[in-house]
Amino acid sequence: MGWIAAILASGPARKALGLLLATTTIALFLLNLRGAGERAGRLAERLQTSEKTHEIQRQMLEAASRRPADRDALTQRLHDGRF
Secondary structure (H helix, E strand, O other): OHHHHHHHHOHHHHHHHHHHHHHHHHHHHHHHHHHHHHHHHHHHHHHHHHHHHHHHHHHHHHHHHOOOOOHHHHHHHHHHOOO
16 A cells, blocks of 8 residues: 555656546536536427427417307308308
């Protein structure tokens, strides 16, 4: 165990260890950044899908509000050619 401490106490070993730690930190940061970007992309896609769904539902509600109230109103519309 003493020889490991002796090696790590030397100047070049310290520099190598520092570079290794810095490289590992940067690599982990980049991986985390990539994951955050993927999550943001999925959320943007979900938002776009939700907006399309709401637009379709709004169109359906508008169409339902213009429908004839009963059979007689439908018949009248068909006679008038307004269907």
